[in-house]
Amino acid sequence: MKMKASDMDQKMKQLVEYCKKSGRIDPNLYIEYDVKRGLRDSNGKGVLTGLTEISDVSAYRVINGRKIPVDGELYYQGYNVGDLITGSQHEKFTFEEVTYLLLFGSLPTEEQFQEFLKILSYYRDLPDNFVREVIMQSTSGNMMNMLQKSVLTLYSYDSDPDNISIPNVLNQSLKLIAQMPLISVYGYQAYRHYHKREHLIIRYPLPELSTAENILRLLRNNGEYSELEAKVLDVALILHAEHGGGNNSTFSTHVISSTGTDTYSAIAASLGSLKGPRHGGANLKVQDMFEDIKGHIKDWEDEKEIRKYLDAMLDGKVFDHSGLIYGMGHAVYTLSDPRAVILKKYAKALSAEKGREEEFALYERVEKIAADAIMEKRQLFKPLCANVDFYSGFVYSMLRLPKELFTAIFAIARISGWCAHRMEELVNAGKIIRPAYKYVGEHRQYTKISERQIRQVGEEDIAAASVSQEQPEEKKEEKETQTDKDNQ
Structure with missing residues (x-):
């Protein structure tokens, strides 16, 4: 007999909680086993996994053994x-x-x-x-x-x-x-x-x-x-x-x-x-964010009003309540993203052709104010720049791309x-790429189906799942990079 829709919903909720409970891993184990989450080390730098001659991304110089940020x-x-x-x-x-x-x-x-x-x-x-x-x-x-x-x-x-x-x-x-x-x-x-x-x-x-x-x-x-x-x-x-x-x-x-x-x-x-x-879908978030900014900031030239709203955004009180300013920060670039610098120049020229100079000026102000606001709020010690997503959506909108x-x-x-x-x-006929995952579960004895008991999933399991998802390493990285995304 076919299950009723209401019963199906209830059973699926239970299965969802089973998935959450089964998939939950103690965040401290990532530290204990020195797991490079996201294939990044403790400083957020990518773990070396291959060699290439196709392109090079450069954001610092090594001088006297020290890494110095550069454009x-x-x-x-x-x-x-x-x-x-x-x-x-x-x-x-x-x-x-x-x-x-x-x-x-x-x-x-x-x-x-x-x-x-x-x-x-x-x-x-x-x-x-x-x-x-x-x-x-x-x-x-x-x-x-x-x-x-x-x-x-x-x-x-x-x-x-x-x-x-x-x-x-x-x-x-x-x-x-x-x-x-x-x-x-x-x-x-x-x-x-x-x-x-x-x-x-x-x-x-x-x-x-x-x-x-x-x-x-x-x-x-x-x-x-x-x-x-x-x-x-x-x-x-x-x-x-x-x-x-x-x-x-x-x-x-x-x-x-x-x-x-x-x-x-x-x-x-x-x-x-x-x-x-x-990754690639980030410029849509920037566009949505600016629509929100334009709808809430009355004077686009008032830097104090802009700063106040951006602070509220970082506090998770406005826009999507994520605490992020999209289009700011990058996993590699610090002083500047060369793609953003180049695209900004063309965005300015296109805004003049389209009669959208005031909107371009707003983007420039937000870029400058957001960098200062994020560094102060997050107590960052390394510079922060706009990434290519910051201007690409604006450019596409001026090109009337949907x-x-x-x-x-x-x-x-x-x-x-x-x-x-x-x-x-x-x-180069390399080996199949297969990084290692450490098993941290327990080995168990098989039991016959007649001897098994229904697993109980209560409110304490749901609460524990939500707490365990707040992993300090990732939260720290998110604050440093603004968005925990690969960023192209």
Whole structure:
């Protein structure tokens, strides 16, 4: 006989408490066994788990044996990312040039670059009926899940999907890099048509346009965009394309690739990682936070009023009551995040074109005041800076990109880095990645089902579970980094 819904709810509540009780581990054991939670040491620095030549994240200098914080720097294959943006002779195609660099380890000649653009253009198409049969079916409000579904389904359209030889993986990677913008935009168009009852507009990409230009053209009803808009989106793609092998989604690429599985499974896992609000989904939180700030602060130029509200935010009294100011702090950078510095410059230029200078000025004030407020409130001794999430959401809003696509834009950029790291893992034929976990339970004697007693879960168990979840090591780290997220 089928169980009643009310009985089902009650049974599920009991099972939930069993899960909580079974999964609870004494936080002191992490200290006793010197467990590097989050693969970080006691100072919050990442535990060394691999080697890479693809990118370098630099935030300090060692002088006389001491680590001295410096302005952050980001290098792709040895080149400063700022120099790549300002030095490129192919301004509209700089993201494509950076993609070539990440994949092949050197900057292309003019001939090599033109051939590369032709390859991307050739692959910038989806299999026959893929849009109708995959993207238009079971549409989702979350574009990251839609991307995962689509990438996994592409496995079925590949004649040799499990071949992990470098020639085949490179071929698969180039296809995915070229197709990711189409899947993202088409997925959003399907969502807005079926869930928001808006017009369905599906355009084909143009071969002469860059990735950034095609995204804007495919997304907008009139297909129009300004030169500055395309340039700013191109820069945003470059800044999000790569950030070392230790960020959560790229490390996921290494972990999954080390098993010898197919490219589609590896990229789908990376997409799942990037979706999380502690990683790629953070700029949405910044946007929501600023909407709250704008709704509660009457005078955007009054620094005292701003400071008072930010203090209340840190005390968990306003906004989402988390005690966090989103977009501030980073696990590596201290004095500055180079991506935030570069994006801020373009955000200022775009705000002038869009007539949103006052809003940009508010962002600048909050950035400055928040850093001081956090350091005072949390009694931090190291500097604190805005990270790339602080301005990226504002930039995307000025580009009229829908919020549903914010994290997908990140994925469109970061897949270049993921594919480079996947091939690096395969080329070096490393061991399967398998870190150790210490068993801290007890060994027990098996009992027959007739002799077992029902486990009782009472209020004291629920209270104990909530107390044990307040782990001092993580709370300390959260205060130091502002958000206990990987931060790209």
